[in-house]
Amino acid sequence: MLRFNSSWRFTAPGPIPQEVANEFSRIIGKIAAQGPRQSILEHFKGFFAGAAGLTSSWSSNASWAESDLETYMNEAASNAPLFIEAFYDACEVLRRAHPDYAVPDLAFINRVLANNNAGCQIHPPDLVVQNASSVIEVNVEPPSLDQQAQDLIQQSLKQSELLLAEGRDRQAVQEVLWLLETVSTAFQG
Numbered sequence: 001m002l003r004f005n006s007s008w009r010f011t012a013p014g015p016i017p018q019e020v021a022n023e024f025s026r027i028i029g030k031i032a033a034q035g036p037r038q039s040i041l042e043h044f045k046g047f048f049a050g051a052a053g054l055t056s057s058w059s060s061n062a063s064w065a066e067s068d069l070e071t072y073m074n075e076a077a078s079n080a081p082l083f084i085e086a087f088y089d090a091c092e093v094l095r096r097a098h099p100d101y102a103v104p105d106l107a108f109i110n111r112v113l114a115n116n117n118a119g120c121q122i123h124p125p126d127l128v129v130q131n132a133s134s135v136i137e138v139n140v141e142p143p144s145l146d147q148q149a150q151d152l153i154q155q156s157l158k159q160s161e162l163l164l165a166e167g168r169d170r171q172a173v174q175e176v177l178w179l180l181e182t183v184s185t186a187f188q189g
Contacts, residue, residue, distance in 0.1 A: 002085045004127040012079035013129075019116040021077050024087050025070070027104055027112075031094070034101050038062035044090045045069040051076035051086035080120065081127055084113065088122055153179060 005013075032040040042058060042065050049056035052075035059065035076083045088109060095103045104112075110121050121128050143151070156179040163172035 001089060001125075002081075002122065002127040003125050004081050004085075004129070008079065008081045012082075014080055016077045016080040016083040017116050017118055018077075020112060020118050021073060021083070023112050023116065024083075025073060028069070031091075031101060031103060035098065038065045040094070041065040041069050043094055044087075045072055047086040047090035047093075048072035048076045048083075051079070051082040080118065084118070084120055084122065084127060153183070 028041070028044050031044075034040070038059070038061065041062060042056070045059075045065060045068055046056045048069060049072045052072050054072060054075060056068070056072065059068050073083075076086055088106075091103045091109070094101060106122060106124065112118075113120055113122075119130055121130060156175055160172045160175040160179075163169075163175060
């Protein structure tokens with residue numbers, strides 16, 4: 001399991017580039033050619049189903065396992081960190097369980113990510129986002145009472161001008177009278 005911003009597990013910072021997903025899919029196909037195809041596909045299927053928040057069950061044959069894996073990969077692709085983590089973790093677990101299988105190493109995975117502009121690199125145990133712009137919260141102060149009053153006056157004057165332009169003179173005068181009454185009431189004494 002890689003370490004990264006824990007909120008990304010629930011709110012995706014962005015999707016994985018399609019080229020990365022395609023390349024990882026081709027790599028899985030090459031890995032699966034080294035042993036019992038369905039078993040290896042099921043192995044990867046479990047990791048990608050977890051990344052997508054789904055549950056994986058054993059497929060009836062290798063063809064269905066491949067189809068199901070593709071579905072889970074497509075679902076997981078909406079969240080780049082979880083997608084990368086699923087592939088990396090699946091490779092590491094498979095490497096430990098079957099040292100005789102050729103499985104991509106960390107340098108190869110990082111090269112695929114870099115060549116396809118994924119914006120991430122794996123530096124175990126961390127997934128490092130490159131060129132990430134941090135979100136800075138800006139507290140917006142509400143407009144002052146003075147500013148609110150000025151806005152209201154300007155809005156009323158514009159409304160009056162619009163009414164005059166439309167030939168609704170009486171309503172335009174009423175709008176200005178309302179404004180004068182409001183101002184004089186607000187500033188009594």
